[in-house]
Amino acid sequence: MKSWIYGIGSKLNLIATDAIAPEDKPAATERNADDLAVKIKKCLITPTDIVNLEDNKYVGLTTGSGAVGVISEDVQENLSYKFAKAMRVYITPYRPCDECVFCKKGSKNMCADLKIAGEDYDGYLTEFCAVNAREVYPIPDGISDNDALFIETVSLALTIIDRMNIQKGEHVAIIGANNLGLILAQLLRYYQNIPIVIDNNPERLAAATACGIYYTVASEKDAQKEVSNITGGRMASQVVYIQESRIPLKTAFLIAGFNANVAITGSTNVSSAVSFAPAIKKELKIQFVNTGYGNVMASINLIVNKAVDFSKLFYTEVKFNDCGTYFDETMKKDMEGLDISDAIVKMNDV
Numbered sequence: 001m002k003s004w005i006y007g008i009g010s011k012l013n014l015i016a017t018d019a020i021a022p023e024d025k026p027a028a029t030e031r032n033a034d035d036l037a038v039k040i041k042k043c044l045i046t047p048t049d050i051v052n053l054e055d056n057k058y059v060g061l062t063t064g065s066g067a068v069g070v071i072s073e074d075v076q077e078n079l080s081y082k083f084a085k086a087m088r089v090y091i092t093p094y095r096p097c098d099e100c101v102f103c104k105k106g107s108k109n110m111c112a113d114l115k116i117a118g119e120d121y122d123g124y125l126t127e128f129c130a131v132n133a134r135e136v137y138p139i140p141d142g143i144s145d146n147d148a149l150f151i152e153t154v155s156l157a158l159t160i161i162d163r164m165n166i167q168k169g170e171h172v173a174i175i176g177a178n179n180l181g182l183i184l185a186q187l188l189r190y191y192q193n194i195p196i197v198i199d200n201n202p203e204r205l206a207a208a209t210a211c212g213i214y215y216t217v218a219s220e221k222d223a224q225k226e227v228s229n230i231t232g233g234r235m236a237s238q239v240v241y242i243q244e245s246r247i248p249l250k251t252a253f254l255i256a257g258f259n260a261n262v263a264i265t266g267s268t269n270v271s272s273a274v275s276f277a278p279a280i281k282k283e284l285k286i287q288f289v290n291t292g293y294g295n296v297m298a299s300i301n302l303i304v305n306k307a308v309d310f311s312k313l314f315y316t317e318v319k320f321n322d323c324g325t326y327f328d329e330t331m332k333k334d335m336e337g338l339d340i341s342d343a344i345v346k347m348n349d350v
């Protein structure tokens with residue numbers, strides 16, 4: 001069984017994981033007796049996985065976010081009535097800690113120390129894995145493997161919408177038309193809000209238009225003026241800032257109305273100094289959103305109901321054996337300041 005593992009010196013290595021001595025494996029890889037055995041079909045690689053390799057983090061752990069696979073062993077009947085051998089499943093990349101006060105109370109959705117695949121335990125860029133049944137969801141027939149890989153992105157978009165408490169008909173500015181931005185804009189439209197998508201990348205903005213988004217702004221320089229025109233001078237009462245947009249955070253403050261909500265999400269390793277003066281002047285309510293944990297079932301239902309069109313998303317398809325080259329090249333692009341996207345890795349026999 002082979003897995004792509006973070007090595008020292010920002011190198012991703014293909015390693016036969018069953019050949020590693022148990023004492024040399026990270027504790028997080030231990031298998032429990034009631035875990036489901038899953039043969040991976042496809043795995044999602046996000047810009048976060050690339051940034052993690054750049055930062056030389058998580059050496060020894062398998063990379064890879066969510067995955068689609070097939071249950072490869074008989075399932076003990078007393079364990080999980082809803083699973084069976086050969087069933088197609090989605091594996092979510094999050095795991096509650098089981099130790100914090102919220103987990104112990106049974107409110108795992110509020111876990112204070114949520115664990116992330118590829119960062120706190122092994123990710124899913126591997127041929128086979130053993131997963132706790134609570135991290136595994138059957139995929140309805142109407143959802144393709146590729147679309148299923150974006151369940152977590154839909155969940156994150158839903159969490160953002162929930163947290164910001166967006167009301168029907170509100171203008172919501174989205175800075176960044178990456179896959180999260182495109183999915184979020186479509187969901188906002190589905191819920192009868194008015195998304196305004198801002199991105200300096202013309203290709204990404206064209207994708208937003210193709211997804212049916214009416215208001216797009218083609219440059220951060222015009223954002224303040226254009227958002228003012230679109231909102232009749234009121235500015236955006238809700239702003240979502242996606243770090244991968246590479247647009248300065250101050251743009252989010254400039255386009256926000258008085259006392260507006262600003263949600264910051266997405267990963268980057270670019271640190272930048274920012275003045276909070278405009279945010280303080282407008283008394284903005286700033287919050288950070290990291291995961292869509294807890295929204296997987298709701299996301300699956302939305303996808304089945306065709307609330308999101310995935311056909312305009314940006315991703316590369318990569319073969320499992322070529323992942324080392326893919327990570328090297330994408331890391332270089334990111335360091336040169338170019339936009340990078342998700343990748344879908346197909347196992348060799350898919």
Ligand SMILES: [Zn+2]
Nearest residue numbers: 097100103111
């Ligand atoms: Zn917890």
